[in-house]
Amino acid sequence: MDNLTGLRKQINLINNEILKLLNKRAALVQKITMLKNETGTDYYDPMREAEMLSDILNQNKGPLPDELVKEVFSSIFHTALNYMGISNERKLLVGTESEVNLPKLNEMFDIDADIPVVIAGPCAVENFEYLDQVAKALKDNGVKLIRAGAYKPRTSPYDFQGLKEEGLKILHEVSNKYKLYSVTEVVDTRDVYLVQKYADVLQIGARNMQNFELLKEVGLTNKPIILKRGMSASINELIYAAEYIALQGNRNIILCERGIRTFETKTRNTLDISSIPIIKRETHLPIIVDLSHSLGRKDIVNQLAKAVLAAGADGIMVEVHPKPELALSDSKQQLNIDEFRGMLSTIGY
Amino acid sequence: MDNLTGLRKQINLINNEILKLLNKRAALVQKITMLKNETGTDYYDPMREAEMLSDILNQNKGPLPDELVKEVFSSIFHTALNYMGISNERKLLVGTESEVNLPKLNEMFDIDADIPVVIAGPCAVENFEYLDQVAKALKDNGVKLIRAGAYKPRTSPYDFQGLKEEGLKILHEVSNKYKLYSVTEVVDTRDVYLVQKYADVLQIGARNMQNFELLKEVGLTNKPIILKRGMSASINELIYAAEYIALQGNRNIILCERGIRTFETKTRNTLDISSIPIIKRETHLPIIVDLSHSLGRKDIVNQLAKAVLAAGADGIMVEVHPKPELALSDSKQQLNIDEFRGMLSTIGY
């Protein structure tokens, strides 16, 4: 086995030579980057990479075949860019490296930075009285945003579809009365103008997260937009959907995690809480969590409210109804007013 | 253990008495149903069920608690309805029990009933020449429907979004030239009028399967609609989405299975072939399969084409491009013209 030991020593020596060259190379790349900073040319240059690779492969006399040489040098190029903090992916407007100014959630609604934003209200606007009772409870408890659907996207065309413009009017009247910000969903490009006349915040539902025409249309307004993650949307797709809005000029974007579809049936959807810190790392966007739609049950709302805030969420959305058992939709997941108060107290309201 | 044997015998006797009563009861329910048929009253009467249950619980002296008595009688009521072929669910227009006339796929396009319908074409309209080459290949091989996107919903706003109206015009010109039916996607309620002017068949993409306003809008046209299953939509949700279209008057509906999101990464989505016979059992709607988008690769298209037709699909949709490696989108999944011919021959064209 002496022979093996000898061969290994030689490999060790080569490893160290390569190491030195890699560091020398890195120092040169650093100089080039500084030069480019001065001259303002682009950092990442795929053509230059292709040229270098072509040169290298021309020089290759083996025994390593070209494809393996290419593999190592791709890694070397990638490392060099990484070292200089240069990504070869596009900079998104909503991304962490963007210089666009994206407002924080509390700034949008003039709320104290150290308390979580709470958005609450019934699933749908059903009538003035119910909404008025909820609004009063919100006001009494220091909650500033009321949500209620006037346009309800429903799986079956035979289910209650919302009061539409009549619902918008009730929401507008009630939110004015109690000086609350109103939040409501918009489901059709043709309705955006109407809905924004009545509501302070527009919501894009999970089913419409990749309805790109709708995203562009709300991107032309200046209202804050709550963009819900689609039921099977990846985090990347959610971020790109936000970019559609931002590209049109509207930077008041609030992402909303609301669970993804899995095989587990104890909750309606599986809340992907890991998405919260990931989105914080990859974007400057605020993110809230819709607890009611994701869970589809209310007996564990308090624990999850605490969990998502601990994970870094900027706020939560929950459904509150004065008489959940009589609600026209989603009656099992709506808190009554007492339960809502209990939830608020667990998160320090 | 004599005692156990004795008790068991008594239980057996009671079982048999209950059995007799259940059958006697079934005979009575049968008579009532016949009466109702004559008088034209509704079969399923939830109020009558609630009354019976209330009576029964009033009579209950135990030892079985009310909730368990209720459980058994719910089963008895359910069984009785089942026996009479009465479902307590609503009859959908598109459902198997509906009396609405839904056209078959071959009838819509005047195609022989015993060959599968093939819809083919490039992912997107890119220019006249490419589309013309594909159309010629379709014509030469007896394929009657050409597909190509003019509006391309893309995850990133920075990706190619389609030629829009210019693309529609090219599609129109080419399909006219070769006397093919043209198929193209519509993504916004405001575009439906324009798109239907140029195209013969409107497609609703997977991302818009629950864009209910768009469904309603195409439901007002008289064009055949290809409705693609959402990436995480259940079969039930797909059927209800079709019902949204049918309710507006348009019954020329073609469902399209295109795979669902799972953890498996060897295919872009997991083709749910079991959905084909299930949809055949539950609806009268034709169903096709989009092989290219579901698989995201072309090396297994032939095998899957055979499989979905064997499972009962009425047709298939595949992407064909004269030079897939140069395509602006989805280049890996598009067949070239030779590969397309090969695929056709494996399914007996």
Place this chain on the structure above:
Amino acid sequence: MDNLTGLRKQINLINNEILKLLNKRAALVQKITMLKNETGTDYYDPMREAEMLSDILNQNKGPLPDELVKEVFSSIFHTALNYMGISNERKLLVGTESEVNLPKLNEMFDIDADIPVVIAGPCAVENFEYLDQVAKALKDNGVKLIRAGAYKPRTSPYDFQGLKEEGLKILHEVSNKYKLYSVTEVVDTRDVYLVQKYADVLQIGARNMQNFELLKEVGLTNKPIILKRGMSASINELIYAAEYIALQGNRNIILCERGIRTFETKTRNTLDISSIPIIKRETHLPIIVDLSHSLGRKDIVNQLAKAVLAAGADGIMVEVHPKPELALSDSKQQLNIDEFRGMLSTIGY
């Protein structure tokens, strides 16, 4: 309609007769249960049920078809068992209604009730030095449980499979030296005896959650068992797996949420944090969360540690390695010792 009224009256009478028979039947079942209590025979007897059903179907002369008769009697049998509290669902040993005493997590390891239990250590035992360094860091920071794998289940047979008994010995020596509880995985029924000789806590990995023979085998020991949720196991299945252990006598069971498989790729698995309060509602078992395996990345461990504890988890498990970049497995997810200290401080250690 007199006729209808008459028929309905007859049905009401039959309903009442059935009711009486059901109660009579329940009284007999009660007697049998008492008999069985005395003789110590098993309560639930699927063979007896099959026999009764067979007898009943033999007697059935219609008009109800066999399958509907079977449906009603399944409900009757189920009700009878329920009435006697024999149901699997209502009275698991590990369930909330059980009277079995299940120890709390802190009690098992003599840890203060108001701080979360932390289990930490390298993915695998690699050598004495590494493990010694980790153990020292744990000791210095008040952590009482060290984990390290000696048997490593790996997707590929060509990957590092663990040091086996040699690894157990190192773990034993190190944990003794620092007076830590040692935690290690067991993967084969034949190894249980050996592993428990060396380790204080046995872990059942995700892939073995439904390896029922292994569950039974560890159920015969008196060591605490960490039972990890399978990658696609429902909460119900996890609870039943725990019941397999408890039934053998071992009640020192610790459930471990570690993420489920979904389409999302930013984390290795999707942590199902909602499972924590659900398990607290349905069982008396402690539950911890394995952050490292679920996330597969370490940059968001701190946020998730806070989140799962806020949701009610009793503890967390994380991977710590003195030189993660040199680790033989899972190097990307292991914290180095400084990062580990940082994580501890965010959860109040």
Place this chain on the structure above:
Amino acid sequence: MDNLTGLRKQINLINNEILKLLNKRAALVQKITMLKNETGTDYYDPMREAEMLSDILNQNKGPLPDELVKEVFSSIFHTALNYMGISNERKLLVGTESEVNLPKLNEMFDIDADIPVVIAGPCAVENFEYLDQVAKALKDNGVKLIRAGAYKPRTSPYDFQGLKEEGLKILHEVSNKYKLYSVTEVVDTRDVYLVQKYADVLQIGARNMQNFELLKEVGLTNKPIILKRGMSASINELIYAAEYIALQGNRNIILCERGIRTFETKTRNTLDISSIPIIKRETHLPIIVDLSHSLGRKDIVNQLAKAVLAAGADGIMVEVHPKPELALSDSKQQLNIDEFRGMLSTIGY
């Protein structure tokens, strides 16, 4: 820009030096491999890699940080292994490029190459009479393999767990009587010896697909092994599980697709039919489909049987029971004998 040109030239020179060293290194690795071939030691040595990396990082003086150095060297190590054909990915025993001879499905059971292999039988061995009736029906219809479970892995410990050795004896007796090959599941390493005494084919269930110790144990027998895909196992993981068996010497391996877990509830699992041609591309292994467990319903078995065979499956497995409504497990998915005959005729038996 002279400066830039100059720096780039220097980088080019370094690239070439690195290239030379990589090739020199490759030549040394080649020598080591030849040495190892002679001495019979293992090729791939993760410990040696860890040592080299440790050495290199000790030498590293920057400016490249350790983690980037590690990235490049991982690529270099990987390339070197690849070059020697040592990679796990490129040359599995069960892979397409392997030179190992893997028997075809029909060869294993002396069945005509042009008819699909059918494996049928009840979910579990319940008694002699039932199994005898099924076996007779198989024999009469030209089916050569009978399946029946003696060890039943069940979610709940309170469900019927199989007749164990008594069941094996019945299966053995019946299969002998009708000259059928018997198939049955083994769930514990300790049972392998016993089960193989009675049965001709051993089955590894979905829950045990990554019970690697069990895989190794059946790999030591010479019986054909049916390896079922785990409920959330990727195709890659299934192939690696087969490799565990093949590595022990047993090459009589039959893969079995049986559906994966998704959100869709109309079928118990979602049959991933695309896996069939993919596995045919990546391995030389036969693959069958378990229709009963994947679908969990029998009304669509015929259509799916045709579909999976059209996709290239070598055979199917279905459950048949003389009286499915009396079966102790999975009664809804088992065909009765008439339905079974109907299914056979749809696939050309």
